[in-house]
Amino acid sequence: MINLFLIKPLKGFWIIGLILFLGACTSSTIVQKESNSRKQSFNQNWDFYLSDLKDEDSISDQTQWKSLDLPHDWSIETAFDKQSPVGHGGGYLTGGLGWYKKDFTVDKQDSSKRISIHFDGVYCNSEVWINGHYLGKRPNGYIGFEYDITPYLNFGQTNQILVKVDNSNQPNSRWYSGSGIYRNVWLKKTEKLYVVNWGTFITTPKVSKDQATVNVVTTIGNDNNEEKTAVLRTRVLKDGQEITQSEKEFLISSKANQELEQQLEINTPELWSDVSPELYTAISEILIEGNLIDQKKTNFGIRNFRFDLDKGFILNGVQTKIKGVCLHHDLGPLGAAVNTRAIERKLEIMKEMGVNGIRTAHNPPSPELLDLCDQMGFIVMDEAFDMWAHAKNPHDYATVWEQWHKKDLEDQILRDRNHPSVFMWSIGNEIPEQWSPEGAEIGRELSAIVKGLDTTRVVTAGMNPPIHVNNDEVTIQFEDTAAEPNALAGSGALDLIGYNYAHQTYEDHQKNFPNTPFIASETTSGLQTRGFYEFPSDTTKIWPVRWDLVFTQGNEDNTVSAFDQVRTPWGSLHEETWKIIKKHDFLSGMFVWTGFDYIGEPTPYQWPSRSSYFGIVDLAGFPKDVYYMYQSEWTDTPVLHVFPHWNWEEDTLVDLWVYYNNADEVELFLNGESLGVKSKEGDDLHLMWRVPYEKGTLKAVSRKDGKVVLEREVKTAGIASELSLTADRSTIYADGEDLSFITVGVMDENGVIVPRAADQISFTIDGPGKIVGVANGDPTNHESFKGQTHKAFNGKCLVVLQAGREKGNMVLTATAPGLKQSTINIQIK
Ligand code: GAL
Secondary structure (H helix, E strand, O other): OOOOOOOOOOOOOOOOOOOOOOOHHOOOEEEEEEEEOEEOOOOOOOOEEOOOOOOHHHHHHHHHHHEEEEOOOOHHHHHOOOOOOOOOOOOOOOEEEEEEEEEOOHHHHEEEEEEEEOOOOOEEOOOEEEEEEEEEEOOOOOOOEEEOOHHOOOOOOOEEEEEEEEEEEOOOOOOOOOEEEOOOOEEEEEEOOEEEEEEEEEEEEEEOOEEEEEEEEEEEEEOOOOOOOEEEEEEEEEEOOOEEEEEHHHHOOOOOEEEEEEEEEEEOOOOEOOOOOEEEEEEEEEOOEEEEEEEEEEEEEOEEEEEEEEOOEEEEEEOOEEEEEEEEEOHHHHHHHOOOOHHHHHHHHHHHHHOOOEEEOOOOOOOHHHHHHHHOOOOOOOOOOOOOOOOOOOOOOOHOOOOOOHHHHHHHHHHHHOOOOEEOOOOOOOHHHHHHHHHHHHHHHHHHHHHOOOOOOEEEEEEEOOOOEEOOOOOOOOHHHHHOOOHHHHOOOOOOOEEEEEEEHHHHHHHHHHOOOOEEEEEEEEEEOOOOOOOOOOOOOOOOOOOOOOOOOOOOOOOOOOOOEEEEOOOOOOHHHHHHHOOOEEEEEEEEEEOOOOOOOOOOOOOOOOEEOOEOOOOOOOOOOOOHHHHHHHHHOEEEEEEEEOOOOOOEEEEEEEEEEEEEEEEEEEOOEEEEEEOOOOOOEEEEEEOOOOOOOOEEEEEEEOOEEEEEEOOOOOOOOOEEEEEEOEEEEEOOOOEEEEEEEEEEOOOEEEOOOOOEEEEEEEEOOOEEEEEOOOOOOOOOOOEEEEEEEEEEEEEEEEEEOOOOEEEEEEEEEEEEEEEEEEEOO
16 A cells, blocks of 8 residues: 555765874874874865866966865855755755865885775765876765775875865755765875775674674785785784784785685673673784784674564663664764764763664764764664655755665675674665655665675664554554565565654554564654743644644744744654653664754754754753753663743743652742642653742752752842853863863853843954854854854853864953953863
8 A cells, every 4th residue: 555644754855993193193082093004194284175176277276275174064164045055954054066185295115005095974976086187986975985096196296186075966965964075084005915995894693791702804905916925813902902813824816805704702701782882902914924014903892682573672681772862963063074072072962861872864974973882882773875766855865876875885884884883774764765666676675785794783764654644633544564565664675663753653563563673763853942931831832733834833033942842743742752662662762853953954944043953952062951851761860950940020820840860759949938749640751830930049859768869949040240161171182173162151140040141252262272163052043153253042152162283271261241251271281
């Protein structure tokens, strides 16, 4: 049967790098990049030109070019423009066409080596030339690629690399993509007998408490003009100590690649999990007569898992609910330009909320994100595509699908298959053809591509939804599509049925798909503006009313109440979906749309809104209130969160919500008077009091067995009088990349945050660093993310400072008319 109603049909359409150079390359507390003579950062000293080059002369006419370091996203520097062809999906910023060039030398003494250039991702349609020789084109903006440049290099002389990036055909994405060489670039130097790119594949076919078998397949390339006899030695390290090794002699023909397989045993392995992300390192070494020819390190983890039809996700024998979020790749005010510390901060904020799963919506993520997920313990759904052959936007990936999907998917699997954090490959998100025989066929093809390279993980897809649901009345029609081979869900392509939304159907999953386990690949799509509240809070608003209708019922200032009371028609309130997922073991988990706000897709609004309302955390990284609902449910951290703020017109009937855990009851006091004691009943996830406003102090006290667990106060703020500055880290590294995120608060004279403050704040900096981003979480703000001034939004603003390469003290001063200024010192070491 063909579906009649879809809930929401198609809208508009590594590891740790090698730490041979520890000191020089630390850009965060956790991650060190692979940066040794084998793989060097190639990010510095590029020139950029935002336009097409008219002729060859414009390459050498230096006046047209601007010097910069990569990663670089030019779109984030553009102005918000209602007419921008990227539209609301891309957040009204601008794409375009740009050129990058870099002059560099490679020592004469390296002339016997193999030199390649590796791009982690260029958005999009990159074309690369070296010394005038064309290396190739890569349309996909999210996958890494590499070119062998050995034959075209002038050793000991200046070489020039030229990169054309064409993101001018718009729209080509449903979210903000960024434009340019927005991920890291590497220069790789090896001998001509070497481990090829993505040339190790480590699996752990047998895992028990007592022993693990580690299988290592290494692909070796020989670019020499003669055959070579050598030894492959694979050493396994744990915490820097070698625990086992294996050697294998091999003969490899000239100009050939060869795969070698080795098995190693590890006694009493330390297993990787989301709560204890234990990592091992495999060092692959090629030796000729005892001389080391190449050395490559690969991090891996030892774990086993399965998705069980009845018990959900089992990790190392432990039933584990996946409490996940979907994340787009942008880094708020930094745009798409990869920065390890910025990604780490995003993940830290998620971890603190109790998140243990990340879905990389809807594209292969940066290698840094996966390294961090390995190290921090996240269960990753690694997603490939947002569309297949049928477009969602006129100029999207569908236009090159036929020619590129096999290569792009293969490269993603080869790139990511050693990451212990990756458990699920998603071959697509809400694919237009998911309901048709074509969808079933492409699904089987893609699944076969994945399985050809990795059989240790499951294949899934985010389907909207896998069975038919009547949109408006939420009447569920259980048709036989579940087993329908002529649709993706029933095609046999998937090991895991991925539901996007349709929470009403989850409890019937075992009936509809008796043989395939469950994952909620995407849920919720609740909407909120941080710090803005509407009463009454216990009525649900469906915004927009229907996915395809123009939205007219909203607020004039494009705000959305931050009570968990507003949702999209295809989605649910936050509490709704979690209550169902929580209840049944067979529901292995969920990925909430979304952990963070992102640029673009400002549902339910359009212009002047330019970023999403879906985030549990806003674009600046400030949690909205519902963050604490999840934290109270997903962590053991004691939570007591009372909201909204306490600045209202006298006598306003104010709804007060409380999220709490680890306690039996909460008592609320207003100016010392008890407003009563309440406890969550049944499956309640919050408490509510309705109280006539009276200026003063609200106090909440949570108690367990009569003993106080936590106390929280919310006070009426007076008029704004000063600025406060708080840094997430007050010491950062002088590596030219590290960041300090400074929260600016607008406070009254008693240090109480002024909840609706919108003061214009200006920033100056002294010392070896710079301001690289400003944001406030307001989806309608049109100030530049790259300015030196920004308005506060609901009392807060964010400034991102970046270290230079000099040590010293960086001093940030924030000023605003009428307010006492504030300064903060950041040490750069
Ligand atoms: C989903 C889609 C996401 C995003 C979300 C907004 O259907 O997969 O990319 O558009 O809706 O609710």
